[in-house]
Amino acid sequence: MIRFDSVSKIYPTRAGEVRSLDGVNLEIRAGEFVALRGPSGCGKTTMLLAAGGMLRPTSGRITVGDESLYSLGPAERARFRARNIGFVFQMFHLVPYLDVLDNVLLAAVPSGLAKAEAGKRALGILDRLGLGPRLSHRPADLSTGERQRAAIARALLNQPRLLLADEPTGNLDPANEREVFIHLREFHRAGGTVVIVTHGNTANDYADRVVSMESGKVVG
Numbered sequence: 001m002i003r004f005d006s007v008s009k010i011y012p013t014r015a016g017e018v019r020s021l022d023g024v025n026l027e028i029r030a031g032e033f034v035a036l037r038g039p040s041g042c043g044k045t046t047m048l049l050a051a052g053g054m055l056r057p058t059s060g061r062i063t064v065g066d067e068s069l070y071s072l073g074p075a076e077r078a079r080f081r082a083r084n085i086g087f088v089f090q091m092f093h094l095v096p097y098l099d100v101l102d103n104v105l106l107a108a109v110p111s112g113l114a115k116a117e118a119g120k121r122a123l124g125i126l127d128r129l130g131l132g133p134r135l136s137h138r139p140a141d142l143s144t145g146e147r148q149r150a151a152i153a154r155a156l157l158n159q160p161r162l163l164l165a166d167e168p169t170g171n172l173d174p175a176n177e178r179e180v181f182i183h184l185r186e187f188h189r190a191g192g193t194v195v196i197v198t199h200g201n202t203a204n205d206y207a208d209r210v211v212s213m214e215s216g217k218v219v220g
């Protein structure tokens with residue numbers, strides 16, 4: 001499903017080069033649930049953004065499905081991403097002036113999903129995630145757990161094959177963290193591939209495999 005071949009990402013900074021990814025080789029099979037771990041600054045977010053088509057590596061090749069992601073032009077890559085990849089950010093990245101339903105429907109635009117179908121799907125997903133009674137709330141009027149579930153709903157709208165989540169439970173209490181994992185597992189059991197960056201041990205109960213990183217490298 002995802003394949004990293006000798007992937008490096010180097011940031012030139014005033015203090016010199018930062019090697020955020022350093023020759024990463026990794027294969028994640030379709031249908032796997034993978035937890036990605038490692039100390040702060042080791043390159044986890046860089047990995048996820050690169051796998052999600054949002055950050056071009058300095059060298060190497062990233063394949064998602066049958067596509068060599070960065071061989072696609074920007075517009076093609078955006079379309080591929082919208083149709084195949086859901087992304088959940090640690091800080092939610094919900095649009096503050098839109099309500100829950102419209103935040104979720106935003107995802108329909110780049111994928112070209114028809115409005116009526118998108119609306120029907122969004123309502124179904126939000127209901128499953130327990131946000132049925134919160135459709136017209138804005139993010140500021142939600143609990144943090146509800147915000148993250150809204151962000152997950154948005155990531156699921158286009159029925160992606162791959163869900164990438166960057167510390168989605170980093171700001172949540174244990175009960176809400178469990179709930180997020182339960183929803184990820186539901187996606188996984190329906191055939192989806194999940195890669196989640198996480199620090200806690202909760203992931204051990206849900207993931208098929210833990211991948212550890214250190215200083216821009218995969219170490220086991």
Ligand SMILES: Nc1ncnc2c1ncn2[C@@H]1O[C@H](COP(=O)(O)OP(=O)(O)O)[C@@H](O)[C@H]1O
Pocket residue numbers: 011012013018019020038039040041042043044045046047
């Ligand atoms: N835009 C950037 N410019 C320069 N350095 C960056 C940039 N983004 C990330 N880095 C550096 O790359 C390394 C890996 O960052 P990141 O992938 O965010 O790590 P993690 O998510 O594991 O904490 C860090 O040393 C970070 O400071």
Ligand SMILES: [Mg+2]
Pocket residue numbers: 044045046166
């Ligand atoms: Mg990070």
